[in-house]
Amino acid sequence: MKSLSLSTIARQRHFRPLRRPIFPLPSPPNRPFTTSNSTPQSSNPASDTPPPPQPQRQPPKNANKTLHHAIATETGLYTTLPYSPGSPFFLPHGTRIFNRLIEFLRAQYTLHGYQEVVTPMIYNDALWEKSGHLENFRDDMFKVSSAKRKVQKGSEDGEGLNAGVRSEEEGKYSLKPMNCPGHCLLYKTRGHSYADLPLRFAEFAPLHRDEIRSALTGLTRVRRFHQDDAHIFCRGDQIFTEISSTLSMLETVYHALGFPDYKFVLSTRPENYMGSLEDWEKAEEVLKRSLDNTSRVWGIDEGDGAFYGPKIDVLLQDWQGRQHQTATIQLDFQLPQKFELSYDVAPDGTTGGVSKETPVIIHRAIFGSLERFMALLIEKYENRWPFWLSPRQVKIIPVTNKPEIITFAKRTRDILSGVKTGERIQAMGKRTFFVDLEERNLGLNKSIREAKSAGYNVIVVIGEDEVRSGKVRWDVWEREYVKKGMDGAEEVYQKLVQMEAEYQ
Ligand SMILES: [Zn+2]
CATH class of the missing domain: 3.40.50.800 (Anticodon-binding domain)
Incomplete structure (x- = not known):
């Protein structure tokens, strides 16, 4: 039999349009970004071709929350099981997308000078005390206990970097909800000179946060998630360049993934802020200047900054017009002080300088939660992935x-x-x-x-x-x-x- 090209076969057989929407969608897979108040785009603007057939199926009752979950279930990407609520099980095909996203970012990291690191999942609570997380984030952290504990109450093992750490004390460990304190410990394992900075540590480790069960939703509200997390340790005079470079990397990544339209929001000093007013004002000024330098309109969310510093969030809109926070860039003058981080300053940039300075930390994630970002991608592409x-x-x-x-x-x-x-x-x-x-x-x-x-x-x-x-x-x-x-x-x-x- 002589083989035919698929397009020839399609013409001969009068194939129906190839894309089979799983639920009625207001616009095609590459649907444009619209503002939150605008109506959905027509799926067939000014076209002389007949409109695609209307799908027969109706969205589930809770479609606004579970559309990505329904698509992922139908196309075999991930599942959730009651043995670990809020912790998705990625199936082989979902894992392929997950790994590809990480591979994509790793490639960008080589371009932007990041060094990938691997740090522990659980830490002694002395660390969370030092970082301020026990005070400000305790209710969102999972506690970890050991069946083989050796209780030595009151005795402290460490000094210097390990000060405050007690030996295997019962119930005194937590699963990490963030990577920052671990990266600060890494920074401190050796001395740094003026010329070492900026130092950019990146990590894809899973993080755990104890969301209440009733709030758990597909990939958008989970207890276990992966951030494309990174911490940039830099000098004060490098902040503007680092923030601008991060915004530029974000622009490239979002374009490659088919999300050219997004919004920046600057969140400023909250009521429970730590540190001096002067540091906060300085930090907010730098972020505003960096945002002004982009060609995008940005908004401001007064009082919604993290307790340790102001932040820039990225909001992406899904096909139903709902906003999702994805990327985040946070400036932090507090954590380096808590961990007593420093670098040697010398006029010629060599080590062994005349004085020590405290670096600044920029916390940043381009996707934010990989799981949440995947939810947006799944809804955008359905089963028509690039x-x-x-x-x-x-x-x-x-x-x-x-x-x-x-x-x-x-x-x-x-x-x-x-x-x-x-x-x-x-x-x-x-x-x-x-x-x-x-x-x-x-x-x-x-x-x-x-x-x-x-x-x-x-x-x-x-x-x-x-x-x-x-x-x-x-x-x-x-x-x-x-x-x-x-x-x-x-x-x-x-x-x-x-x-x-x-x-x-
Ligand atoms: Zn961080």
Whole structure:
């Protein structure tokens, strides 16, 4: 049988539009950002093509809270179980997206001079006392106790960096709700000179916060979440540059992910602030100047800053017009003082300087909670993910199950996935893709329909012509499946690499 391109088959079979909305949505997957008071955009503005068919299904009663959860359930991304309320279990396809987001940020970190670190999950409460979290955040922290504790009440083990730490005291540990104190300890493990700064520590560790059970919602309100967290230790004269550079990185990341429209909000000094009024005013002034330097309109939320400093939050709007806080950039003059952080100052920038100064900390997260950001992405893309982020990238469909066709299809799968079956070791750094081979012999048309419905970005059909020529036909989703021609598998692999590199 002569194989046909997918677009030809689609025309012959009068395929329905390929995207199958799971629930009625007011606008298409790449729906534009609208302001909170505006009405949803029409899904078919001034087009001479017929409007897409209206989906039959109705949203669940609680759609405003659970749309992303419904989509994720239907497309197999994550689940939640009563054994650990508020802690999502990511399924393999959801984990692919999760890991891709982290891989994407790690690539940006190399560009922006971040160093990734790994720090503990649980800490002695002496640390939280020092950082002020026990005083200000106690009700949101999970306590941890040990069955093998050695109670030595009253005796302090440490001095210097470890001052206040008691040995294995009962019930005196907590799961970390933030990474900052751990990063301060890391900073303190060695001396720093004027020239060492800025020092940028990044960490993707999970964090735990004890949200009340009734408030838990899908991926947006959870107890366990991952932040793309980082702390920049810098000198006073570096604050403006660091904040501006962070805002610029944020702009790049949000554009790549299809969220070019977002709002900045500056939150200022709250009633329970720590530190001096002068430090607060200085910090707020720098943040305002950095925001003025962007081309975006920004708002102000008086009195909503963190207890340790003012912050810039990013608000993203979902398809229903609700605002979600994602990124955050917080300036902190307090924590470095609490941890007695310092750097040596010398006129020529060398160590062993004449005096010590206290650095400033910038807490910053670009996605904020990865889980919450994924919820927004899931609602935005449904099962039509961009190729580089997609959990289902390529589907290979053999026209028949003749042995020579199946053998060629398997070889093609190995080449396109970048993983050769049976090899002893996989080369590090080689780009790999998620490629599935249709092995059920469902018939060509049904296989293609299923692959399209599942949201595969690339569909490759292999018949006798392909086996004879040694080339494969491949179609790519670009708002519809577009025929890309007939190429050798190695050439197609290189095209996939290019698509990924260009964040298509
Ligand atoms: Zn922090």
